Amino acid sequence: MTARKYRLGVARKTVNVLVAACLRRGVPIAGSTGWLLTTRGRxxxxxxTTPVNVVEVGGERWLVSPYGQVGWVHNIRADATARLWRGATRETWEVEEADAATAGPVLRAYVRKLPVTAPFFDAKPGDPAEAFAAEADRHPVFRLARSRA
Incomplete structure (x- = not known):
């Protein structure tokens, strides 16, 4: 079975608006590690600004694009700065894109933490990290490298 392709339809746009409204007010979303990510348009x-989830793996924080080469990915590649915020909390980070071997364990942890994204991956949550590394080119991963607070 092939992974689903992400399409930003009316339902997803509506969910993003509602999630973003909650995050602006600092209201956590159940089971989420949600933040608002602001990037500079390339x-x-x-x-x-778009809602994202930040996961912690190996003592480091990571941004993952479970839906592929979306707008924020292109923007962050052009300007490796991630401005994350939720309510009154503001963080600015320099980011580094992970290679496939590094991304594998992060992608696996992401899918396990946020199973709603699993249909967009060929690898299954129980698969080894190498299965996720094999599709890392379709799901960019960025390490939050240095705080620019």
């Missing part, structure tokens, strides 16, 4: 230079 073409316009305008700020772009």
């Amino acid at each position: 073409r316009t230079g305008a700020d772009r």
Whole structure:
């Protein structure tokens, strides 16, 4: 069975608006590690904000794009700065994109923590990290490297 392809339809847009509204107010979403990520648009230079989940693996924090090469991924590759916020909490990080071997365990941990994303992966939650590393090119992973507080 092949992984589902992500499409930002009306339902997902509605969910994103509701989640973002909660996160702006600092209200946690059950089972989520949600933050609002603001990046600088690679073409316009305008700020772009989207809800994301940050996972902790191996004592480090990671941004994962379970839905692939989405807008924030392109923006963060152009300007390796992640501005994360939730309520009154604000953090600014320099990020580094992980190679496939490093991304594998992070992707596996992400799918286990947020099983709603599992249909977008060919690897299953119980598979070894190598199975996730094999599809790391379709699910970019970024380490929150240095705080720029």
